[in-house]
Amino acid sequence: SEINVPLSKSEHIRYSVPTIPASAGSISGRVLEHRVELSRMSCLPFHKVRGVPTLPGAWILDQMVVAGLQLCDQPELVTSVTIEDAQFHRFIKQSAQEPNLRVVAETDGDRINVWMTGDLLQACGSVLSKDILFAQATLSFPLNAALSRSTLPALDRLKEPSVAQELADPYCHGARQDVELSGPFDCVRDIVIKQTGRCARFVPS
Numbered sequence: 001s002e003i004n005v006p007l008s009k010s011e012h013i014r015y016s017v018p019t020i021p022a023s024a025g026s027i028s029g030r031v032l033e034h035r036v037e038l039s040r041m042s043c044l045p046f047h048k049v050r051g052v053p054t055l056p057g058a059w060i061l062d063q064m065v066v067a068g069l070q071l072c073d074q075p076e077l078v079t080s081v082t083i084e085d086a087q088f089h090r091f092i093k094q095s096a097q098e099p100n101l102r103v104v105a106e107t108d109g110d111r112i113n114v115w116m117t118g119d120l121l122q123a124c125g126s127v128l129s130k131d132i133l134f135a136q137a138t139l140s141f142p143l144n145a146a147l148s149r150s151t152l153p154a155l156d157r158l159k160e161p162s163v164a165q166e167l168a169d170p171y172c173h174g175a176r177q178d179v180e181l182s183g184p185f186d187c188v189r190d191i192v193i194k195q196t197g198r199c200a201r202f203v204p205s
Helices: 009-015 057-069 145-150 155-159
Strands: 031-035 047-049 082-088 102-108 111-121 127-140 164-167 179-181 189-194 197-201
Touching (some): 057 082
Antiparallel strands (some): 082 127, 102 111, 164 189
16 A cells, blocks of 8 residues: 655655646546656757757657657557647756756547656756746657548648748747757748648758
């Protein structure tokens, strides 16, 4: 048997008790925790926000998918993933020590809820706040790739004539240029926004 004794906030911080973000509902699915180490990221110096090496959003989503696949019954049959309701709450910046980053994944029927949590650190490495929510999303792994396409807006609709707004990548060509990309990172091209959808082109050299 187990005895659950609630900890005060100070005890929680002192003992570094791992926490799981509250689910959207009363979910009792399987849960796992996937640890993330920034020191293993060789590409981090090439993606900077205001001069500080910072995790790319696409890499965060990739780690969420890695964690979510571990909860799939037949991961070897998965050929696609649908990511919905992705939210990025805070930047994850390089610091003097590991910020205790982890992805928490929880099954919810045929979907998997994922959260990236960790500690908020000062530049020197001291902890400001523990168990901060950095990002979250909902994943689904259809075993048939064609099924996943049926849930998304048809790409052909983008070809229909409508009022289109063309713009350059705001990360690279914005007024402030807060994001600096180099090395393996590049900007997207030919961004087009229409009433029927949005598209862009990325051609890695």
